[in-house]
Structures are given as C-alpha cells and as structure tokens.
Amino acid sequence: MTEPLLRIESLAGGYGATRILHGIDLSVGSDGVTALLGANGAGKTTLMKTLAGVLPSTGGRIFFRGEEITGRNAAERVLAGIVLVPEGRLVFPELSVHENLRLGAVNRRARAGWRGALDEVNAIFPKLLERRHQAAATLSGGEQQMLAIGRGLMARPTLMLLDEPTLGLSPMMAHQMFDLIRTLSASITLLVAEQDVRRTLDVARRAYVIENGRVALEGDAGELAEDPKIRQAYLGL
Numbered sequence: 001m002t003e004p005l006l007r008i009e010s011l012a013g014g015y016g017a018t019r020i021l022h023g024i025d026l027s028v029g030s031d032g033v034t035a036l037l038g039a040n041g042a043g044k045t046t047l048m049k050t051l052a053g054v055l056p057s058t059g060g061r062i063f064f065r066g067e068e069i070t071g072r073n074a075a076e077r078v079l080a081g082i083v084l085v086p087e088g089r090l091v092f093p094e095l096s097v098h099e100n101l102r103l104g105a106v107n108r109r110a111r112a113g114w115r116g117a118l119d120e121v122n123a124i125f126p127k128l129l130e131r132r133h134q135a136a137a138t139l140s141g142g143e144q145q146m147l148a149i150g151r152g153l154m155a156r157p158t159l160m161l162l163d164e165p166t167l168g169l170s171p172m173m174a175h176q177m178f179d180l181i182r183t184l185s186a187s188i189t190l191l192v193a194e195q196d197v198r199r200t201l202d203v204a205r206r207a208y209v210i211e212n213g214r215v216a217l218e219g220d221a222g223e224l225a226e227d228p229k230i231r232q233a234y235l236g237l
C-alpha cells in the first residue's frame with residue numbers, strides 16, 4: 001500500500017486544558033476531496049487548526065508525504081505544502097485584493113513563483129482580477145471566500161484544508177463553490193469541512209464523520225451517502 005498524503009495517528013488537542021480531539025486517526029489520499037463531516041461543535045475546525053499547526057497537538061502524530069511533521073510550526077507546514085483556508089473568510093479587510101493575494105505567497109517556496117501563481121489564481125477567479133485594486137472589505141461574501149481560497153492557492157499548497165467554504169453564501173454562490181472545489185481537486189488535494197453533507201459527499205472520494213472529537217464513521221463517500229445512519233442524522237432522510 002502506498003503512503004497517503006496525510007496520515008494522522010491518535011491525534012489529541014484542544015484549547016489549553018480543554019481537550020477537544022480525543023485520538024483521531026485519519027488518512028487523506030493524494031487525489032481528490034476528502035470530506036470532514038460532523039455536527040456543530042464536533043471538532044472539525046479544531047482538527048483543521050491542529051493540522052495546520054495554529055493549535056498545538058497534545059498527543060499523537062502527523063505524517064505528511066511520509067515524513068513526520070508533528071513538531072513543525074504553522075509556517076513550516078505551509079512550506080511543506082499544507083494550507084488552511086479558515087472558517088469565516090479571514091481576509092485583510094483594509095488591504096486590496098492584490099495585496100491579500102500577495103500575502104498568500106510569503107513562504108520561501110511560493111515567493112519566487114508568485115507571478116505565475118497569481119496568473120493561475122486570476123484565471124480561476126476572473127472577478128478577483130477585475131477587483132484587484134478594491135479593498136477586500138468591500139467585496140461580497142462570495143468574493144471574499146474566493147479571495148480567501150485564492151490567497152491559499154498563492155502559497156502553492158499540495159493539501160488545502162478548506163473549512164466551511166459555503167458558510168453564509170447564497171445558494172447560487174454555494175453551488176459555484178462546489179463546482180470550484182471539484183475543479184481545484186484536479187490539481188490539489190482537499191480536506192473539506194462542510195455542513196452541506198449531500199453536496200460534499202457528492203464531490204468527495206472518502207469521508208470521515210467526527211463526533212465529540214472522535215471519528216465516528218469513515219468510508220467511501222458514495223457508500224456513506226447511502227448509509228442509513230448518515231441519511232438519518234445528516235441528510236434528514
């Protein structure tokens with residue numbers, strides 16, 4: 001069996017003394033989308049932040065491309081190719097679209113090729129090119145989410161951790177976001193946390209369901225979409 005792109009073993013973590021993740025085992029293969037599902041408060045965001053190194057882990061191990069990265073900080077993980085696009089479209093509101101994108105390419109590996117990366121991002125998001133001089137705060141919600149993803153792409157990730165990309169978007173924008181996730185998945189690997197379980201399982205190959213900081217279910221996305229427990233708990237069927 002080949003080594004998955006990301007593999008975590010018994011990962012524990014949380015906030016200070018509050019333990020949220022109670023030993024998560026998870027693997028992300030190198031192609032396509034892996035879905036991270038679970039109710040509000042299950043620990044999806046905590047897991048993503050711990051993988052990105054913005055929250056410390058308190059137990060377990062993380063391997064990326066076969067190498068252990070448990071001890072590496074957030075900047076070193078970006079350099080290794082792991083980029084988090086956090087929940088809530090955290091763009092720099094005062095800065096222009098262009099400046100926000102440039103800031104995505106601050107890691108050593110991405111800096112040299114930032115023009116090429118910018119061309120790619122502009123090709124994916126023509127709207128961002130059109131609005132490049134505009135302050136990020138003046139973008140619509142959907143455009144801000146695109147900017148947040150565009151900034152993540154500027155770091156030239158191998159693995160993008162995408163946390164609630166459709167949160168607060170109109171149905172039409174959410175629809176476009178899933179098309180975008182599908183498009184991105186042709187060139188990078190994605191771990192996507194989402195409330196829209198049906199559409200996420202549709203674009204994903206594999207899925208994990210997190211409950212109370214533990215993996216409750218995992219499997220092939222198509223099979224999970226048919227699982228009676230998932231259908232009842234998450235698809236309202």
Ligand SMILES: Nc1ncnc2c1ncn2[C@@H]1O[C@H](COP(=O)(O)OP(=O)(O)OP(=O)(O)O)[C@@H](O)[C@H]1O
Nearest residue numbers: 015018020038039040041042043044045046047164
């Ligand atoms: N900064 C914090 N300090 C203490 N506890 C926190 C903090 N942030 C989150 N938590 C707690 O951690 C638990 C998991 O939260 P987390 O944000 O990881 O859930 P989630 O699965 O992403 O939920 P959602 O679907 O609502 O985004 C929750 O009980 C939450 O209250």
Ligand SMILES: [Mg+2]
Nearest residue numbers: 044045087164
């Ligand atoms: Mg969350």
